[in-house]
Amino acid sequence: MKTDISTKIAGVKLETCVFNASGPLDETLRDLRNLNNSASSAIMMKSCTIEPRQGNPAPRYANLEYGSINSMGLPNQGYKAYLEFSETLRKETKKPIIASICGMNVEENITMFKAFNDTPVDLIEFNPGSPNTIGKPIVGYDTKAMDKLLKAVSKVSKKPFGVKLPPYFDLGHYQQIADIIKKYPVKFVTCINSIGNGLAINPKTERTLIKPKGGLGGIGGHYAKFHALANVRKFYELFEDKIQVIGAGGVYTGTDAFEFILAGASAVQIGTAFIQQGPQVFEKVQNELRDLMQSKGYAKLSDFRGKLKTLD
Ligand code: DHB
Secondary structure: OOOEOOEEEOOEEEOOOEEEOOOOOOOOHHHHHHHHHOOOOOEEEEEEOOOOEOOOOOOOEEEEOOEEEEOOOOOEOOHHHHHHHHHHHHOOOOOOEEEEEOOOOHHHHHHHHHHHHOOOOOEEEEOOOOOOOOOOOOHHHOHHHHHHHHHHHHHHOOOOEEEEEOOOOOHHHHHHHHHHHOOOOOOEEEEOOOEEEEEOEEOOOOEEOOOHHHHEEEEEEHHHHHHHHHHHHHHHHHOOOOOEEEEEOOOOOHHHHHHHHHHOOOEEEEOHHHHHHOOHHHHHHHHHHHHHHHHHOOOEHHHOOOOOOOOO
């Protein structure tokens, strides 16, 4: 029996359900070529803004015992570079190419969505707000702003697009956000962005681990997995599988990937583990997922996707 871990996102075929999360090691053409040479099943690009950005002052990323903290501040080469990178990569790869758009306001997002219409990118992941932009609230927690942004980009996008969401913690918030997303032609949601505004401290030096925002940053890695799983599960239920869910947050192993798919995810992304373990992590997670499925007698993702059992 050959184990098939392929998937489709918005009708786009991915050879496996495991690829990189937007953020780590995906800013330069060199980074993106490295991803092409890895087993990542898609090439996800860094969230882009209108102008190139240096990002926040260093140190702005730190490994933690069970994950990571970052306040990168959206360092990226500006969207025009990613339009070009997508053209260059298209000549070099068959893998789906995914743009991540993170404008600072409605107009900027419209400009970038329109520009990517004329590129070979296969999908767009709309990142309505970084948790680390100094002076900006997390947009995913502002339902009115989300509605306005989704309405605007839905009008102009000719590419299938999804939305990267921050973690929600209150059951009422899932319903509010799902109701907004359902009004628009959103094909998928990615759950979750890093858990905003954690604080990591070095007790020896009595200092924060990172410099920006008084040491506050987004938390990822193992710490994020349980909230990521909950967000995947709730949106899977609320969307009744009509809008797909991609899991991100603490995927280090094939078992982690399996849990996300059991909760309803159609694919998983790897962020912190990619930084910590390098590009081999994609193949490792894929092989472990295949082995686990084989041991359970599952031949393909649809054999268990969403079929999480509860105790009641
Ligand atoms: C950054 C972090 C995020 O979590 C995000 O969604 C976008 C950008 C950053 O700090 O670069």
